Amino acid sequence: MTSGKLTIKDIAKQSGYSISTVSRAINNHPDINSQTRRDIMELIDETGFIPNDSARFLKRTASNSIAIMVKGITNPFFSGMIHYIENYIQELSYTTILRHVASEEDEVLVAMSLVKERKLKGIVFLGGAFIHDMEQLDKLGVPYVFSTIGNLDGRVESAEKVANVAVDDVDAAMQAVDYLISLGHKKIGIISEGLQLASVGQLRWKGYLKSLQKAGIAMDPKLTYEANEGIEHYTVQNGYKGARTLLDNNPEMSALFCISDVLAMGACRALIDAGKKIPEDIAVVGFDGIDMGDYFIPRLTTIKQPQEKLAKATMSLLFDMINKKSGPQNLLYPAQLIIKESTELSKNK
């Protein structure tokens, strides 16, 4: 018996269970006896039947795939986004082209289904800068959403035609810098990225400038570092080099805003190596709110992006476009300042 010819009905018949019970077993539904599930899964393994991986798989067609195109896979922020996005796609019975296999899945079963050919229904562009022209995007031929690359409005021609989900990066950066100013800091450095591109780096840099301006503090080019080394820019290496350079250029720097937590961690290491204490000598604020930041020594003060909310909004917009319920939209969400040890002593231990 070859797997290609098998259907869920065959499995139901052979196992003696109903189609809905087989469906529950496949989908790891809580409402099923665990021995029943094991029996069914064993039969499935024996037969080579390839189950679709979602509760609504009976309605699935061969072409229900969504691709996630992610920039910066070494940035843990995106691992979290991918996690939420994959959940969403699976709930809708679609499959993901970029995918990690969750540890409770059997990667062989997943691979079997990948061996079959796939078509895409939609695309998520995760991270990166907007460097595309509309004509090229039109040629994709399927709906797409840009996610966490920042508000495109006013920065990109025809931004209203581009579906886009992000935090309000300007406002978020202002929260970080306003807070540092409220602690009494005036010599505030920044490690940013992509200042010449339609990137989040450009927006967070703009927020930094606005905060300084509001407080009547002149921008000091010697307190600005643009990370641009390596294939990916949001790295501990770039954070280290940035903080090292800023300290050399302006030894009076008393606070540092980094536009990602990974950059902030590398920066902290450089400050420690230079004999500085955090936060006593220099306060450090990151951006993203990744788990690792909360386990760093010192725990990182950061601007937390509402990862789950952003992922859901991205996918909800994408599927509305796929189902022709919506055209492209520009959706912005607020981010939140989380105060930890890297800016204040004895806080949130």
Place this chain on the structure above:
Amino acid sequence: MTSGKLTIKDIAKQSGYSISTVSRAINNHPDINSQTRRDIMELIDETGFIPNDSARFLKRTASNSIAIMVKGITNPFFSGMIHYIENYIQELSYTTILRHVASEEDEVLVAMSLVKERKLKGIVFLGGAFIHDMEQLDKLGVPYVFSTIGNLDGRVESAEKVANVAVDDVDAAMQAVDYLISLGHKKIGIISEGLQLASVGQLRWKGYLKSLQKAGIAMDPKLTYEANEGIEHYTVQNGYKGARTLLDNNPEMSALFCISDVLAMGACRALIDAGKKIPEDIAVVGFDGIDMGDYFIPRLTTIKQPQEKLAKATMSLLFDMINKKSGPQNLLYPAQLIIKESTELSKNK
């Protein structure tokens, strides 16, 4: 003109350049005038032609894809592996199904090619435990290699039929624990994972036991923690909980071996929170050798896996199998102890 009908010949004809020049432009070959490259790329953008992404694309068929199935995408070790593997696949003119888009690529062009249907030529299983049976694997119908899941020999039936690339995890763990013993430690804790599975956790645990045995130190169950919470187990959260639990169970613990750097970072945070100094009160060793560990405070002593070598061996074996030059092999490589601040004072600052 639709993109589906265009070939590189059409682009050559329309641009007035030779096919090989167009090929060089597409592949970002250094040996091409930059204005020529821009002209050709503009034409390609205008026409919607979808170039294959490698120098040998002329020979490519529609089905030249390799899938990477990765367990544990939040573990930075795998980001590095994926990076090396993708490079290898691209050099051979194949495309990758799990893929991150490197920052110098245009993700729209990549997405366009993904919109076309794909077949797989081979599969890499990255990470995870071996929980599959041979019959199921046989049904994949394409060559596959397991990578960095540990030596399967003696742990899995028909291991000789499974292509497998890994470090010698038992030996690697012994290096770590032998070293801690050489520093005078006797109460050495371990945070491991997957002890009941054919996983790297099981092998590193075995190495830990062998080192203790060799030194005549009795294994203390109160110094053993098995990380098993969450969808992924190699997390800072599990490291934190593990170290906390071990400290509670055996306050005399003076050294801790964690089977991944991410676990070790979480563990360090827990030790610091408990008022311990690293390494004065407790020495900590990780495993993997990820970049982040070298920027951690304290810098992590670790067992470094030869990531690039493992990735190349994985792909070289896979392609030998695809080209029928080789059957499945079991390839083991040595790992290396790297001594940093988390075990010794004033070292490698």
